[in-house]
Amino acid sequence: MEELCKSSIFFSDQSLCYADILSPPEVRARIEVAVLNFLKVLNAPTPEISDLPLISRKSSNSRVSRGLLTDVSWIFLSQSFCKRSLMRENTAKSFVRVWMVMKMCYQILLQEKRVTQRELFYKLLCDSPDYFPSQLQVNGTIQDLVALLRCSRFSLGIMASGRGAVAGRLLLQEPNKEAVDCSTCGSSGYAISGDLNLLEKLIMKTDARYIIVVEKHAIFQRLAEDCVFNQIPSILITAKGYPDIATRFFLHRMSRAFPEMPILGLVDWNPAGLAILCTYKFGSIGMGLEAYRYACNVKWLGMRMDDISQLVPEESLINLKPKDLQIAKSLLSSDVLQDSYKEELATMVESGRRAEIEALYFHGYEFLGKYLATKIVQANYI
Amino acid sequence: MEGKRSCLSSSIPSDLLRRIRKLTLSILTNLSNGQSPVVQIDRFRNYCTETSGNCYCNCGISVGKELLTLQRECHTRRLDVLLRVLLVVQTLLQQNRHGSKRDIYYMHPTVFKEQSVVDRAINDICILLQCSRHNLNVVSVGNGMVMGWLKFSEAGRKFDCINNPNTAYPVPVHVEDVEIDIIGVARYILVVEKESVFQRLANDSFCTRNRCIVVTGRGYPDVPTRRFLRLLIEKLHLPAYCLVDCDPYGIDILTTYRFGSMQMAYDAKFLCVPEIRWLGVFPSEVEKYCLPQHCLLPLTREDKTRVEAMLLRCYLRREAPQWRFELDLLLARGLKCEIEALSVQSLSFLSEEYLPSKIRGGVYI
Numbered sequence: 001m002e003e004l005c006k007s008s009i010f011f012s013d014q015s016l017c018y019a020d021i022l023s024p025p026e027v028r029a030r031i032e033v034a035v036l037n038f039l040k041v042l043n044a045p046t047p048e049i050s051d052l053p054l055i056s057r058k059s060s061n062s063r064v065s066r067g068l069l070t071d072v073s074w075i076f077l078s079q080s081f082c083k084r085s086l087m088r089e090n091t092a093k094s095f096v097r098v099w100m101v102m103k104m105c106y107q108i109l110l111q112e113k114r115v116t117q118r119e120l121f122y123k124l125l126c127d128s129p130d131y132f133p134s135q136l137q138v139n140g141t142i143q144d145l146v147a148l149l150r151c152s153r154f155s156l157g158i159m160a161s162g163r164g165a166v167a168g169r170l171l172l173q174e175p176n177k178e179a180v181d182c183s184t185c186g187s188s189g190y191a192i193s194g195d196l197n198l199l200e201k202l203i204m205k206t207d208a209r210y211i212i213v214v215e216k217h218a219i220f221q222r223l224a225e226d227c228v229f230n231q232i233p234s235i236l237i238t239a240k241g242y243p244d245i246a247t248r249f250f251l252h253r254m255s256r257a258f259p260e261m262p263i264l265g266l267v268d269w270n271p272a273g274l275a276i277l278c279t280y281k282f283g284s285i286g287m288g289l290e291a292y293r294y295a296c297n298v299k300w301l302g303m304r305m306d307d308i309s310q311l312v313p314e315e316s317l318i319n320l321k322p323k324d325l326q327i328a329k330s331l332l333s334s335d336v337l338q339d340s341y342k343e344e345l346a347t348m349v350e351s352g353r354r355a356e357i358e359a360l361y362f363h364g365y366e367f368l369g370k371y372l373a374t375k376i377v378q379a380n381y382i
Numbered sequence: 383m384e385g386k387r388s389c390l391s392s393s394i395p396s397d398l399l400r401r402i403r404k405l406t407l408s409i410l411t412n413l414s415n416g417q418s419p420v421v422q423i424d425r426f427r428n429y430c431t432e433t434s435g436n437c438y439c440n441c442g443i444s445v446g447k448e449l450l451t452l453q454r455e456c457h458t459r460r461l462d463v464l465l466r467v468l469l470v471v472q473t474l475l476q477q478n479r480h481g482s483k484r485d486i487y488y489m490h491p492t493v494f495k496e497q498s499v500v501d502r503a504i505n506d507i508c509i510l511l512q513c514s515r516h517n518l519n520v521v522s523v524g525n526g527m528v529m530g531w532l533k534f535s536e537a538g539r540k541f542d543c544i545n546n547p548n549t550a551y552p553v554p555v556h557v558e559d560v561e562i563d564i565i566g567v568a569r570y571i572l573v574v575e576k577e578s579v580f581q582r583l584a585n586d587s588f589c590t591r592n593r594c595i596v597v598t599g600r601g602y603p604d605v606p607t608r609r610f611l612r613l614l615i616e617k618l619h620l621p622a623y624c625l626v627d628c629d630p631y632g633i634d635i636l637t638t639y640r641f642g643s644m645q646m647a648y649d650a651k652f653l654c655v656p657e658i659r660w661l662g663v664f665p666s667e668v669e670k671y672c673l674p675q676h677c678l679l680p681l682t683r684e685d686k687t688r689v690e691a692m693l694l695r696c697y698l699r700r701e702a703p704q705w706r707f708e709l710d711l712l713l714a715r716g717l718k719c720e721i722e723a724l725s726v727q728s729l730s731f732l733s734e735e736y737l738p739s740k741i742r743g744g745v746y747i
Binding site: 119 | 474479480482484487489491492522523524536539545550551552553554555556577578581585674676677720723725726730
């Protein structure tokens with residue numbers, strides 16, 4: 001049965017494009033191969049300047065894989081390529097940029113070091129000021145390089161900061177170090193490192209029954225302080241907004257280590273909150289080559305429209321901003337959402353209103369814990 | 383309720399509850415006598431733009447008073463909000479719970495209508511009760527990080543940063559519950575403006591080779607970070623050096639660490655770190671370190687306005703003339719640069735040469 005489950009992604013896997021997590025020598029080897037290929041074509045009897053084939057990161061190239069035997073679906077990028085060519089005026093500069101960043105990353109990997117994106121910007125700015133007027137070009141080119149070499153951003157030597165934190169009934173142990181008890185880490189919790197290698201080696205033990213993913217830091221802090229994870233045996237995790245790769249990696253590891261534990265999401269009732277939930281659940285198009293592997297079956301606990309109508313007074317609702325409507329539109333147009341989510345989103349847009357989790361404080365301080373406990377016990381999640 | 387703020391006794395919550403009762407009683411007494419209560423709220427400033435140097439900014443001395451009475455409608459509303467927030471604060475203290483400003487807003491959204499109204503009421507209450515915001519059990523999320531040669535505990539939980547000197551630990555939010563283990567191994571405290579610089583130092587294992595404590599507020603420092611820094615200096619008696627970008631925002635963050643912010647001017651005594659020194663990057667050393675021309679970006683119009691406004695601040699003239707000189711130079715040159723410019727030629731330049739040589743050589747102002 002396990003073999004069947006593991007192989008259930010076999011057919012969809014074939015159209016799935018992914019970025020490998022590689023060691024520095026392996027990445028350098030891929031860069032060398034890219035250079036050699038380019039030179040080979042340039043040196044051929046009919047010389048040509050090869051185009052760079054990059055996996056397209058547009059929504060037109062995104063697909064949804066629905067788990068055959070599992071509940072997990074994810075977004076992945078397929079085989080559609082977009083070519084950066086030196087021969088075409090509008091892509092010539094981005095063509096050159098890819099080679100420049102490739103050279104820079106190669107040098108950094110050779111030194112066995114890492115850089116932040118900002119440091120990379122300054123190095124490129126000094127090296128070739130005409131090509132990199134701002135940070136945006138650097139970030140975009142890094143993604144191009146990921147799409148070309150098919151290796152993760154972290155493998156290229158770019159430092160990633162960890163933004164996530166975890167608290168609750170979880171014991172974490174780095175090899176040869178003392179175990180850390182996440183229920184005694186205080187209201188800030190245990191900080192999730194940006195180093196994926198480190199996270200990979202952590203040994204996890206728990207006696208919790210649920211994992212609760214919290215959108216906002218303020219709510220995470222409140223729940224951790226009130227030790228809600230002792231009343232409902234659980235693990236709290238937050239990335240303080242849109243999740244970074246490290247937090248998603250950590251959540252994914254937990255879901256693999258404790259497959260029976262439901263993962264519940266607690267987000268604000270607005271399109272951005274749902275978008276954050278969906279990023280944990282399905283991955284994203286922007287980092288489509290890397291993100292798909294960390295998709296987890298996160299269920300939507302709250303806030304949902306029933307909660308709003310029953311628990312949130314009219315005055316606590318805020319108007320949706322134009323940006324919220326844009327996010328709603330793009331979510332509705334992707335075919336990854338299940339019907340119940342689409343219904344919720346439609347209600348948000350129609351009413352033109354949104355609500356924050358803090359609105360529940362209208363009922364007093366004790367209320368948030370009770371709200372969570374009730375919903376969990378009633379299995380009121382979708 | 384003017385002049386210096388009285389110290390709170392060790393049983394802070396009961397002390398505050400008493401003050402709340404006293405305040406409410408005085409308002410009630412006035413009302414029952416058919417008079418309007420007069421609530422006096424001191425105003426504090428951490429700087430002004432007078433050039434005489436005879437101001438009382440940032441000394442904890444009030445620079446004026448606002449008198450709130452029921453005779454003006456806007457005051458009535460303000461008093462209404464103040465009393466409602468006071469009621470919530472009283473509940474927090476009685477139940478020994480903590481809440482954020484946002485939580486308080488949501489308790490009576492129809493009355494408050496806007497977050498800023500609640501924020502002002504909390505400031506007013508702190509001034510009236512002569513206490514700090516955290517004494518009211520009103521807290522915010524913590525944004526700071528710390529690493530290095532340090533051991534501390536927060537409400538009994540131990541954080542042995544010294545075992546993993548290049549791992550970031552979050553700065554604790556309830557600084558009043560923190561006890562620093564005084565083992566005297568760190569030699570100095572390095573405060574950095576940006577998270578990316580903190581990451582660079584961690585990646586370079588800076589704290590392995592340099593016995594220090596590194597703190598960052600990740601931008602403008604929040605209250606817990608500022609209190610934690612003060613606590614470190616008070617307990618460990620170490621010099622503190624600040625590393626910021628050579629631009630208006632960086633220097634503003636530097637002044638926030640040293641002189642405090644206008645918003646929290648009433649609590650300046652507990653939040654400023656007057657001992658902090660500016661380690662870099664100075665406008666005057668841009669040439670010395672041969673920073674590549676392309677890394678020096680021009681000041682925008684907004685940047686120039688900010689610098690001009692900062693130059694008018696009284697505390698710079700009075701207490702940090704060297705900082706003022708560098709600011710003048712920044713404006714005159716019209717160029718700014720970020721700390722990352724130092725890493726262009728060599729990624730390890732910052733950790734291996736710039737910082738150690740500046741600290742050893744005492745090149746700070």
